[in-house]
Amino acid sequence: MEKWYLMTAVVLLGLTVRWTVSLNSYSGAGKPPMFGDYEAQRHWQEITFNLPIKQWYFNSSDNNLQYWGLDYPPLTAYHSLLCAYVAQFINPDWIALHSSRGYESQAHKLFMRATVLIADLLIYIPAVVLHCCCLKEISTKKKIANALCILLYPGLILIDYGHFQIMYNSVSLGLALWGVLGVSCDWDLLGSLAFCLAVNYKQMELYHSLPFFCFLLGKCFKKGLKGKGFVLFVKLAGTVVASFTLCWLPFFTERAQALQVLRRLFPVDRGLFEDKVANIWCSVSVFLKIKDILPHHVQIIVSFCLTLLSLLPACVKLTLQPSPKGFRFTLVSCALSFFLFSFQVHEKSILLVSLPVCLVLSEIPFMSTWFLLVSTFSMLPLLLKDDLLMPSVVTTMAFFIACATSFSIFEKTSEEELRLKSFSVSVRKHLPRFTFLPRIIQHLFIISVITMVLLTLMTVTLDPPQKLPDLFSVLPSP
Amino acid sequence: MRIKWVECAALSVMAALSVMTGGGSWFLALALGVTLLKCLLIPTYHSTDFEVHRNWLAITHSLPISQWYYEATSEWTLDYPPFFAWFEYALSHVAKYFDQEMLNVHNLNYSSSRTLLFQRFSVIFTDALFVYAVHECCKCVDGKKACKELTEKPKFILSVLLLWNFGLLIVDHIHFQYNGFLFGLMLLSIARLFQKRHMEGAFLFAVLLHFKHIYLYVAPAYGIYLLRSYCFTANKPDGSIRWNSFSFVRLISLGLTVFLVSALSLGPFLALNQLPQVFSRLFPFKRGLCHAYWAPNFWAVYNALDKVLSVIGLNDKWFGSAVPTHSPSLGDSLGHPHLHPDCHIGPRGFLRCLILCALSSFMFGWHVHEKAILLAILPMSLLSVGKAGDASIFLILSTTGHYSLFPLLFTAPELPIKILLMLLFTIYSISSLKTLFRKEKPLFNWMETFYLLGLGPLEVFCEFVFPFTSWKLKYPFIPLLLTSVYCAVGITYAWFKLYVSVFTDPPVGKTKKQ
Numbered sequence: 001m002e003k004w005y006l007m008t009a010v011v012l013l014g015l016t017v018r019w020t021v022s023l024n025s026y027s028g029a030g031k032p033p034m035f036g037d038y039e040a041q042r043h044w045q046e047i048t049f050n051l052p053i054k055q056w057y058f059n060s061s062d063n064n065l066q067y068w069g070l071d072y073p074p075l076t077a078y079h080s081l082l083c084a085y086v087a088q089f090i091n092p093d094w095i096a097l098h099s100s101r102g103y104e105s106q107a108h109k110l111f112m113r114a115t116v117l118i119a120d121l122l123i124y125i126p127a128v129v130l131h132c133c134c135l136k137e138i139s140t141k142k143k144i145a146n147a148l149c150i151l152l153y154p155g156l157i158l159i160d161y162g163h164f165q166i167m168y169n170s171v172s173l174g175l176a177l178w179g180v181l182g183v184s185c186d187w188d189l190l191g192s193l194a195f196c197l198a199v200n201y202k203q204m205e206l207y208h209s210l211p212f213f214c215f216l217l218g219k220c221f222k223k224g225l226k227g228k229g230f231v232l233f234v235k236l237a238g239t240v241v242a243s244f245t246l247c248w249l250p251f252f253t254e255r256a257q258a259l260q261v262l263r264r265l266f267p268v269d270r271g272l273f274e275d276k277v278a279n280i281w282c283s284v285s286v287f288l289k290i291k292d293i294l295p296h297h298v299q300i301i302v303s304f305c306l307t308l309l310s311l312l313p314a315c316v317k318l319t320l321q322p323s324p325k326g327f328r329f330t331l332v333s334c335a336l337s338f339f340l341f342s343f344q345v346h347e348k349s350i351l352l353v354s355l356p357v358c359l360v361l362s363e364i365p366f367m368s369t370w371f372l373l374v375s376t377f378s379m380l381p382l383l384l385k386d387d388l389l390m391p392s393v394v395t396t397m398a399f400f401i402a403c404a405t406s407f408s409i410f411e412k413t414s415e416e417e418l419r420l421k422s423f424s425v426s427v428r429k430h431l432p433r434f435t436f437l438p439r440i441i442q443h444l445f446i447i448s449v450i451t452m453v454l455l456t457l458m459t460v461t462l463d464p465p466q467k468l469p470d471l472f473s474v475l476p477s478p
Numbered sequence: 479m480r481i482k483w484v485e486c487a488a489l490s491v492m493a494a495l496s497v498m499t500g501g502g503s504w505f506l507a508l509a510l511g512v513t514l515l516k517c518l519l520i521p522t523y524h525s526t527d528f529e530v531h532r533n534w535l536a537i538t539h540s541l542p543i544s545q546w547y548y549e550a551t552s553e554w555t556l557d558y559p560p561f562f563a564w565f566e567y568a569l570s571h572v573a574k575y576f577d578q579e580m581l582n583v584h585n586l587n588y589s590s591s592r593t594l595l596f597q598r599f600s601v602i603f604t605d606a607l608f609v610y611a612v613h614e615c616c617k618c619v620d621g622k623k624a625c626k627e628l629t630e631k632p633k634f635i636l637s638v639l640l641l642w643n644f645g646l647l648i649v650d651h652i653h654f655q656y657n658g659f660l661f662g663l664m665l666l667s668i669a670r671l672f673q674k675r676h677m678e679g680a681f682l683f684a685v686l687l688h689f690k691h692i693y694l695y696v697a698p699a700y701g702i703y704l705l706r707s708y709c710f711t712a713n714k715p716d717g718s719i720r721w722n723s724f725s726f727v728r729l730i731s732l733g734l735t736v737f738l739v740s741a742l743s744l745g746p747f748l749a750l751n752q753l754p755q756v757f758s759r760l761f762p763f764k765r766g767l768c769h770a771y772w773a774p775n776f777w778a779v780y781n782a783l784d785k786v787l788s789v790i791g792l793n794d795k796w797f798g799s800a801v802p803t804h805s806p807s808l809g810d811s812l813g814h815p816h817l818h819p820d821c822h823i824g825p826r827g828f829l830r831c832l833i834l835c836a837l838s839s840f841m842f843g844w845h846v847h848e849k850a851i852l853l854a855i856l857p858m859s860l861l862s863v864g865k866a867g868d869a870s871i872f873l874i875l876s877t878t879g880h881y882s883l884f885p886l887l888f889t890a891p892e893l894p895i896k897i898l899l900m901l902l903f904t905i906y907s908i909s910s911l912k913t914l915f916r917k918e919k920p921l922f923n924w925m926e927t928f929y930l931l932g933l934g935p936l937e938v939f940c941e942f943v944f945p946f947t948s949w950k951l952k953y954p955f956i957p958l959l960l961t962s963v964y965c966a967v968g969i970t971y972a973w974f975k976l977y978v979s980v981f982t983d984p985p986v987g988k989t990k991k992q
Contacts, residue, residue, distance in 0.1 A: 003629070005905055005906060005908075005909030005910070005913075006629065006906075008905055009902055009905060009906045012898050012899075012901055012902040012905070013902060015894075015898050016515070016895060016898045016899060016902065017515070017518065019894045019895060019898065020515075020518040020519060020522070020895060021518065023521045023522060023891055024521060106890075106891075107890075110890055110891060114894075117894070141627075141628075141629065390517065390520065391518060394514045394517045394518055395514075395518075397510075397514055398511060398514045398515075401507055401510055401511060401514075402507075402511075404507075405503075405504065405507040
């Protein structure tokens, strides 16, 4: 493409921002005995390198599951093993069994950060670049601006490089993105392979699985159930089965193995939510203590039903009218439903919603930018725990400036741009004067930004009143 | 808590500005973007220059003026002119709200997190002058090439080349110095001369000299240009001097300006009879021909040859440390060989001579620091968006000059930053200038391309291969030597090409009246 140098500049800038954020502290730095996610990651390298595969997911004297036991699918474990081999080459002390617990040094920190950066560079960033290059009907400049905005999305940068989330979110999100790309460009088999790998890397990618299923099913229907459609269906099923088998091969030898892994991946005994999460259950529980009212199994059923109900319309539409654009929007709505209503959702799961929103950035820039800003803000309590105020504010502002200048978002708030035309037309049937929707939305946006800024300031400068110690953690959530 | 308030205040100002960029002002977006990047660089490595400035804050705050140039508790004594001392004095009044302890002269190497935050923010904040100067310079750039595409406009390219200059980012915001606002003053004075506001330009330059005397290197260019273009008020039709249009009034007013500024600066020390002491601090000739790390200039090549010969055994002793004492004057005389009157026609000619002054002084000067290459690179950016020939010289100069700054950052965490930023700047500058001048002949011939590409393997060797070889213990200076000599070749070549272009290019605008 022309202006390749600008795209290269954008990628280099993204990498620079990532690395400079990583110079800050990480979760659990210097805090024995459990330390934090960083230590979990190091521990998994230790486990996978030193123990045979059969012991990875089981409790044993060598592998204490209470101390950061593996609770992600096998691909994560293989990735940790790969990193462990490199670590062994550089300094075996980093992953020595038992004796390396809580190991912290400058060199080790550099190594861990480097592994994240390399994984990002190999998987996520090329996917983003390719996605932006494949966008249709927009100029080269807008494509590059789009790439800049996506690469500067603060949430992912801060979690992966600041907080040092256990599982290299950029890998799973990158693989999912490759899946989206493949499926949108009619390389269905490769796309579904990539997505299966994503699910095998991090089970939370299942949030995205329903749209994939519906879209591919819709494609099969379109091609005709007898003939090409059926052939495609069989091929896809074969790909999915093959990829799952390949990843889980070592665990299929015994039934107990597979079950144990599943138990680690889906800990249903944990409860409806943990910590402060920006979803419905948490917000409602401020007023109505759901956790105490409903018994455990009812909670599961209620959340399952609500999730399904909110998903259904979009998925049905996608199956009947498959299109890449519809696919992306469905990804957004499904991921959001799962986030809002599902069981045991972690704050970081908002990233699973943010990725599809990034994909629709070029189509409704204003709302997407707003959502992405709010999503970053919702993770603020988590980030403040790790002393990441400065990087989070800086990256958020950079993201905002990038979006504002690239898409001129304040000018694009007409009804058509916001895709709310049909909504406002139907409202106007009842309220003829309802013409000021754009202005309402602009004002709401400004109010929400001011609120976010104020809340940030307050969290940082004031101490919460005695009665409500979690006030500042809870307020960002709704 | 106070820290957080200040942080929040600074960031809220930037937030407000960023909301304004929603209106689509690309310049503001570029400026804010680079400022945010500078904020992200706060926790990086900083050199001893950090302690230098902390010490100066302490000296100017705690001691009376009579002691400023005598104080020697710390090894980093005050060796900049008085205006910079007053600048540190002003900063110290803000510093006391961050951390009172940093202002204690005896707190050597004190670097609490608040101190760090204050110092870094002060550099970022004073860069506002640099941003303003860049804005003014963009006005002086010829916008004749009709480009609708924003990224291909000379103004846009110039803004990026100046605001996002790799050397300035590395030296100011990682290594730690206050070059931003100083270069802002210089660029502003150049812009004023372009805009024919000569008195302002002269005033700004005089002020600059009293902030940092390194700018003396380019003073002759100013002197001669102002004499030629301001004091001689008219030209003959063919462009040469009309001797009888000399204006004494203008000469006197220029002289008065310079005199008043100097009086303001040095006056108090003259009254205290401390001028000799001040000058001995400002011009320490005892230090030696080359700095601790060899700037990639002529003397570096000389030293390298000498060292090689001594190692081989052809020399009895290494002359590098015993250079003849007449070399300061040698440096100066080689540094200012451009009294050719033709080269001063128009501000563009002046700029060319300024750069030549700066480069020549870098090449042959006494105790030159490698950061001085920025003195040539930044003004050259202004010329690079004008002509293809200048663009080519600029690219060679800036790429090798920036690469020569690499040894300043030798810590592991900063390695990816310097490589990524270098790649960013180099790729952008080469590609954007190539796109701007795509209708003319290619910017580089095969030799130049080869040379520039050679920087890659050189870096790989010096940083990744050499530390694991057995030579590291025996000859630890080899990476520095290689870097220095390789860059010296490039910089010398650029200097030579610039020299040739000054004398062979046709004078501009012969029929235009001043």
